[in-house]
Amino acid sequence: MKPFADKKITVLGLGGVGGYVGALLADAYPHVTFVARGERGRSIREKGLVLHSDYRGERTVRPERVVETAESLETQDYIFICVKNYSLKEACLSLAGCVSEGTVIVPVMNGADPGDRVREYLPKGTVVDSLIYIVAFANADFSITQQDKFANLYVGIQDASAPCWQKCCDVTDLLNIAGVDCTASRDIQAEIWKKYILNCAYNVETALYDNSIGQLREDPKKAAIYEALVDEAWRVALAKGIHVTQADRDAIIYRFYYKLQYDATSSLQRDVGAGRPTELETFSGYIVREAQRLGVDAPVSADMYRKLKEKCRV
Structure with a gap:
């Protein structure tokens, strides 16, 4: 039997990230459930989930089940939560009945x-921390587009005991077999913060100015703001005891100038532009509050947060 073929796997949140991960999982394993509401759920039930991927190619997948809510599910072996932060509590409460200690x-x-x-909302089960580097989004027809030739997921776990680390390694194997590039990290908090520091600049500045990364690079004043946002978030991470180095900070800046595509935009930018609920508190409010709590000077982050709150209220 193919490894993990007997496992029950649920993906909740079928936007860009969840759609990409879910499509590959459903293509690889027989017992995959998607939790998708309304028109999205109906579309997947009728036509399958369509993935347009620069990295993994075109495919249409049909999971074993598509349900409106996780409240009706039996106990699951693996659950991938891919919702926006403002929906996390609701998502976790809906999952409570299908989570066991295993x-x-x-x-x-x-x-x-x-x-x-998640550990606060769901006391049972084992939570594996993760992050993903990906450019992906949902289209109006509920298909998923993944751009560029990479999609890299990292996983790790706070409990360093052998049984918990094995569960983390099992997740890595589950994903890699399905074609989701995944690496297990012994210091997942450092990996999470490397991406988070990037996003404190990337998402916040693209959203405020409604510019692509290339447009920000071309404007010296905006480029300097980007660097300041990175520096402030990096200093907050250091104050929290996260293992991020000067080299990590420099790599994030280098990526801005030389690696990110000219036309790259952000999820926060797209949500603000469309007048949808946003993850402003995730990308901006959190770092400003942590800076205040830790006594870290972060005037540029605070100014951008204030301006984005005003923009979101318009």
């Missing part, structure tokens, strides 16, 4: 603390 829960989300929040 369930492994993987929040694949933005921000620095979704794993801690």
Whole structure:
């Protein structure tokens, strides 16, 4: 039998990230459930989930089940939570009935603390922390587009005991077999913060100015703001005792100038532009509050947060 073929796997949140991960999982394993509401759920039930992937190619997948809510599910072996941060509590409460002590829960989300929040909302099961580097989004027809030739997921676990580390390694194997590039990290908090520091600049500045990364790079004043946002978030991470180095900070800046595509935009930018609920508190509010709590000077982050709150209220 193929490894993990007997495991029950649920993906909740079928946007860009959840759609990409879910499509590959459903293509590889027989017992995959998607939790998708309304028109999205109906579309997947009728037509399958369509993935347009630069990295993994075109495919249409049909999971074993598509349900409106997780409240009706039996106990699951693996649950991937891929919702926006403002929906996390509701998502976790809906999952409570299908989580046992043996369930492994993987929040694949933005921000620095979704794993801690899941542990707060779901006392049973084992939470594996994660982050993903990916450019992906849902289209109007509920298909998923993944751009560029990479999609890299990292997982790790706070409990360093052998049984918990084995569960983390099992998640890595489960994903890699399905074609989701995944690496297990012994210091997942450092990996999470490397991405989070990037996003404190990337998402916040693209959203405020409604510029692509290339447009920000071309404007010296905006480029300097980007660097300041990175520096402030990096200093907050250091104050929290996260193992991020000067080299990590420099790599994030280098990526801005030389690696990110000219036309790259952010999820926060797209949500603000469309007038949808946003993860402003995740990308901006959290770092400003942590800076205040830790006594770290972060005037640029605070100014951008204030301006974005005003923009979101318009």
